[in-house]
Amino acid sequence: MQNGxxxxxxxxxxxxxxxxxxLIIETPIYWYLLTRFAGVRTRQAITAAVVINLVSxxxxxFVFVPLTTALVAPVTAILIGESGVCALxxxxxxxxxxxxxxxxxxxxxxxxxxxFGIGLILLSLRPW
Numbered sequence: 001m002q003n004g005x006x007x008x009x010x011x012x013x014x015x016x017x018x019x020x021x022x023l024i025i026e027t028p029i030y031w032y033l034l035t036r037f038a039g040v041r042t043r044q045a046i047t048a049a050v051v052i053n054l055v056s057x058x059x060x061x062f063v064f065v066p067l068t069t070a071l072v073a074p075v076t077a078i079l080i081g082e083s084g085v086c087a088l089x090x091x092x093x094x095x096x097x098x099x100x101x102x103x104x105x106x107x108x109x110x111x112x113x114x115x116f117g118i119g120l121i122l123l124s125l126r127p128w
Contacts, residue, residue: 018119019057025118026053026111033107038099049111052092056085086112 002010030049034040040048064081072080090108094101 015061018061019053021119021122022057022115023050023053025115029111029114030107033103033110034097034099038097038103038107040097040099044097048093048096052089052096055092056089059088060085082112082116 027046027049030052031042031045034045034048035042060081064084065077068077068080071077086108089112090101090105093108094104097104
């Protein structure tokens with residue numbers, strides 16, 4: 001039987017691991033694409049990537065997926081959640097950076113697609 005601390009850790013650690021992996025995967029992608037194709041300075045690109053993910057990741061995990069899982073199958077809920085995250089991130093990045101919308105949207109889709117794909121691979125490899 002788990003005590004309160006163990007239950008809390010068993011919920012927090014997987015979330016923080018997922019958030020960390022998302023930042024590790026998406027930040028360099030955003031950095032490269034935004035600096036190379038949108039003329040964003042390095043510091044601004046990295047800051048934007050981190051801040052945007054700190055906003056969107058908890059919304060995906062604690063709002064989008066739980067709300068949609070109540071209505072549709074879990075896989076569908078995750079895809080709807082990812083679509084919502086992409087729309088949110090694109091809107092926030094465009095509002096923040098005021099750069100070419102096509103480059104911003106492409107950057108969001110590439111970063112999130114890579115993160116989603118790598119996440120699926122890592123989930124399939126986990127030993128627990």
